Amino acid sequence: MGLNHISKxxxxxxxxxxxAGYAQPLSIGRVDGPPIAILDQERLFTESEFGLRLxxxxxxxxxxxxAENRELEAALLAEEQELTDLRATMDxxxxxxxxxxxxxxxxxxxSAQEARLRDINAVADEAQLVFLQLxxxxxxxxxxxxxxxxxxxxRAVIYAIEGTDITxxxxxxxxxxxxxxxxxxxxxxxxxxxx
Numbered sequence: 051m052g053l054n055h056i057s058k059x060x061x062x063x064x065x066x067x068x069x070a071g072y073a074q075p076l077s078i079g080r081v082d083g084p085p086i087a088i089l090d091q092e093r094l095f096t097e098s099e100f101g102l103r104l105x106x107x108x109x110x111x112x113x114x115x116x117a118e119n120r121e122l123e124a125a126l127l128a129e130e131q132e133l134t135d136l137r138a139t140m141d142x143x144x145x146x147x148x149x150x151x152x153x154x155x156x157x158x159x160x161s162a163q164e165a166r167l168r169d170i171n172a173v174a175d176e177a178q179l180v181f182l183q184l185x186x187x188x189x190x191x192x193x194x195x196x197x198x199x200x201x202x203x204x205r206a207v208i209y210a211i212e213g214t215d216i217t218x219x220x221x222x223x224x225x226x227x228x229x230x231x232x233x234x235x236x237x238x239x240x241x242x243x244x245x
Contacts, residue, residue: 087198088207090217099230104177107235111170119163173240188227192220
């Protein structure tokens with residue numbers, strides 16, 4: 051085996067060893083109190099007692115609106131069928147007037163129901179803002195306790211060392227401080243405070 055073959059073999063071994071080193075996950079270890087903490091904001095809202103309760107309340111409001119829409123649709127379809135049946139026995143001009151009134155009422159009902167759906171969606175957006183306002187002091191205290199000066203949203207982080215994610219600690223503290231939001235339904239509080 052010549053020197054050329056040995057050097058090629060040596061290069062191959064180094065290349066294999068280097069690629070095996072890159073295949074291993076990079077681990078720096080655990081750091082207590084990093085200056086920057088990571089937080090999963092979505093999880094904070096969707097898994098906290100407050101967030102879970104609000105999601106249930108919004109789902110109930112949406113389901114109630116959907117049930118009402120189905121009832122209205124059934125009633126309007128029955129009324130439309132009655133008008134269709136009456137058409138043969140009515141004066142065409144009189145029928146046109148009744149049909150136009152029916153169409154106008156259908157449009158008014160549709161607009162009202164669409165407005166209610168927009169209101170539910172607006173309350174959902176407002177609820178997230180209220181949640182953020184209520185949790186800000188709690189999160190600030192978690193940061194102080196951890197010795198962190200800043201927090202990043204977990205969706206913006208590519209890699210982090212163990213101990214930088216404060217989501218679990220924040221969830222525990224928020225559940226302790228806010229709980230599920232109290233006796234009055236959150237949805238009702240937000241809809242009654244709206245202008």
